[in-house]
Amino acid sequence: MSQFKHIYAIFIALIFVNLLSACSPAQEKKFQLTGTTMGTSYHITFKAMSDAVEVEHIQIKVDKALLGVNEIASTYMEDSELSLFNAKKSTLPIAASDEFREMLSEAIRLxxxxxxxxxxxxxSLVNLWGFGPANRPETTPTDEMIAQARDKFGIRFLSIEGTTVSKANPDIYLDLSTLAKGYGVxxxxxxxxxxxxxxxLVEIGGEIRTKGTSLENKNWVIAVEKPVSETRAIQRVITPKDNAIATAGDYRNFYEENNVRYxxxxxPKTGRPITHRMVSTSVISPSCMVADGLSTAFMIMGLDKAMNLANEHNIAAxxxxxxxxxxxxEHHSEAFTPYLKSQS
Known part of the structure; x- marks a missing residue:
């Protein structure tokens, strides 16, 4: 499921302040879980009373839950719920899982x-430009190819009725990569x-959600990555508190052809890759799925439109x-200001 945003943005190295300390008072202890999912890795750090948690049991539960998300939303698994929906050439309603309908409902709202x-x-456009399961195109898509692909999309074609979903256009192709990692978090x-x-602290491929405090009883501290592809460096340190943070960017997932960067x-308005000068967007929200989706939308919009929407709706970006x-x-919305303050 490596299409899931490929990681644009947040990394945790050196930021877990609790790594500097081995153990806090009493039996409270730090636990860490790692694994792979959706074509990337996950890292989970939490604290609990050492005699009240079964780490192996939690790891099994986590892996099972993330496998379930993958089996629903992957475009790389031919038998995922999403892939089967895409392959179905029918406009009739079909039964859908609660999870699929939840992601689809949020996608329609966003x-x-x-x-x-x-x-x-x-x-269809993502695949046309070579960023889906298909390989990179041998040549840049023509205007005619883009127009044909654009005829196959539109949120208006999707419907959710009770426990079923349907598509008015049987050729529609869904890609939930803008939501699935956040949903998994x-x-x-x-x-x-x-x-x-x-x-x-839960992190999947750079999308993060935190709650409570670290082992040193301090707020979790997160680094936003400097948007450069050659190295990894910190652009900004923030404290999201009991929230999620997701970052979108275009500085790692691109290709060049004839000296043009794609x-x-x-x-969706043009059917073409973005060309403006915004390179990274981070959004803080209680829901990582929402933050995941909005960070991508803001990246596509460009600075002016994104800033206006964020300030209008009190979104921390x-x-x-x-x-x-x-x-x-750097530019940030008014609602983002509190997260730039004290890290204590």
């Missing part, structure tokens, strides 16, 4: 909220909550643009 800049039905966070664990982020001289500039 398409409307972002004025069409986040559209999960543009899978939420699933794991909810699982930890259900086990009575309320101090944790971003993996496709603008950080935008990084690349200047003509190769340097970077």
């Amino acid at each position: 398409e409307s909220f972002t004025n069409g800049y986040l559209d999960v039905t543009i899978g 939420d699933v794991v966070a909810d699982l930890l909550d259900s086990k009575g664990i309320h101090d944790y 971003s993996h982020l496709i603008d 950080l935008f990084i643009t690349k200047n003509l001289d190769g340097t970077f500039s």
Whole structure:
């Protein structure tokens, strides 16, 4: 499931302040889980009373939950629920899982909220430009090819009725990569909550959700990566508190042809990769799925539209643009300000 945003943004190295300490008072102890999912890796750090948690049992539960998300939303698995829906050439309603309907419902809401800049039905365009399961195209798509692909998408073609979903256009191709990793983070966070664990950091491929405090009883501290492809460096350190943070960018997932750079982020309005100077967007939200989707939408919109929408709806967002001289500039919405304050 390696299409899932390929990681644009947040990395945790050296940021877990609790790694500096081995153990806190009493029996409270730090636990760490790692694994692979959706074509990337996951890292979970949490604290709990050492005699009240079965780590191996939790790891099994986490892996099972993430496998379930993959089996629903992967475009790389031919038998995933999403792939079967895409392959079905029918407009009749079909039974759908709660999880599939939840992601689809949020995708429909975000398409409307972002004025069409986040559209999960543009899978035909993503594939056309070589950023889906298919290989990179041998030549740049022509205007005619783009027009044909654009005829196959539109959120208006999707419907959810009770426990069923349907598509008015049988050729529609969904791509939930803008939501699935964030959804997976939420699933794991909810699982930890259900086990009575309320101090944790969950990260899947750069999308993160935190709650409570680290082992040193401090806020979790997260680094936003500098948007450069040659190395890994910190652009900004923030404290998301009991929230999720997701970052989208186009500085790692792209290709070049005839000295032209093609971003993996496709603008549904034009059918083409974005070309503006925004290179990274981070969004803080209680839901990682929402933060995941909005960070992508804001990246596609560009700075002015994204800033206006974020401020209008009190969304915490950080935008990084690349200047003509190769340097970077930061911009953030009003709601993002509190997360730039004290890390204590």
